[in-house]
Amino acid sequence: MLSELPPAAAATFTVKVQRQDSRDSAAYFEAFTVARAPAQNIISVLLAIAEKSTNSEGKKTTPVVWDCNCLEEVCGSCTMVINGRVRQSCSAMVADILKDPEAQNTITLQPMSKFPVVRDLWVDRSRMFENLKRLQAWVPIDGIHNLGAGPKETPDHQTERYDISRCMTCGCCLEACPQFTKDNAFVGAQAIAQAMYFNSHPTGATLKADRLDVLMAEGGVSDCGNAQNCVKVCPKEIPLTEAIAKAGRQLTVHAVKKMFEMK
Template identity: 50%
Template sequence: MSDQKTIVLKIKRRADQESPAYWEEFEIPYRPAMNVISCLMEIRKNPVTRDGKATSAPVWEMNCLENVCGSCTMLMNGKVGQSCATLVDNLTQPISLEPMSKFPTIKDLAVDRSRMFANLKKIRAWIPIDGTYDLGPGPRIAERDRQEAYEFARCMTCGSCLEACPQVSEHSNFIGPAAIGQVRLFNSHPTGAMTKEERLEAISGADGVTSCGNAQNCVKACPKQIPLTEAIAEMNRDVTLYKFKQFFRGK
């Protein structure tokens, strides 16, 4: 056993948002090409800490296991990322695992990202196509616009950009880069553009695009390389023009 390679993990645990947090250390045998989730699964098989104390299995969220759902997002060695797509070989040991700090903890590594989904509702992140009669086909989308839109369509609401953002904290309810990127996406759709003022209005408050501090961590943290900072600059322009128009033209 002594000459066998092992992986040491430190997991920050917490019964819920109100309970005190504590760390537990685990040691599991090394297998090549392991990712962080496979370590957690290994621990779950036999939840005994490094010093031999039996404990409960750590709780975390996972779903797709191929980096497209965003549910397994957590802090690994202090940095935000998807635990399904983060390889043990790329992390220095002991590997620390923490829940994201900008969302309420449900238990251990699982967090409640409802805030992000509420924000998607707030910015009306959909294209209204329902009517009491057949509205007919919508306008065509230029191929160039479609390609640009696709980049923003890859957002999986994982929360990495909010986690890395210095402007998102308990003192501020900044809706964050992800939602602003979605305004950019739905406003660039020819049918979505028909209700673009509603979305611009939704991001024109104190919690909206104006709360961005241009630290540009979001674009670095985004696992999908979504050009969030470009969306923020563009929405800055659009909201300002919308405000001017609203003031001078009324409505």
């Protein structure tokens, strides 16, 4: 099996894991030595670590905790910071990471820093889902009876929305965003893009004004500093900066409308 590895590859590598035993305890690093194997991704590395639960010093330790589900870069739950880059651990291949000479045969795994740590590499991403609730990121329907055919849409319109529909709420865009911090109210690029998704849906648009009210308030679009880090790290290549610009245009029209309504 090891013959499938590049000839110069070492038989083992070091994995440094940033660990945290509970939500409130202090973080610390623990190193593990893992054997190289073909087609090895970070999830298989974590499984190998859990199987032995013995660190590089030969001491027994607790298994490292992480979150994952789909194992095919669709659910977003396995997102973590791998050698300084936020990404999904199920699609991060060991061979690719260690190819970089700067890695020095070491992989460092850290939890995302913009969300509360539950334990080790497992973070609580509920803030993202709460933001989607605040923005009513859904298509409102009146009951479950047959409502007849939906409104007609052009393929171009569907294609435009499809791009944004691929968001998996992974959190990469928020981890990379300098404006999104643990303590502020900024909803971030992901929620803004989803608001635009539902505002451009013919039925979803019935809640457009409510969504724009949220995006106009504290933590809304004006908190974006336009650093454009979000769009660079999105694994689904969602046009986040275009969505933010669109939200800005919709908010201008919305603000003018509100001004006239007040008179």
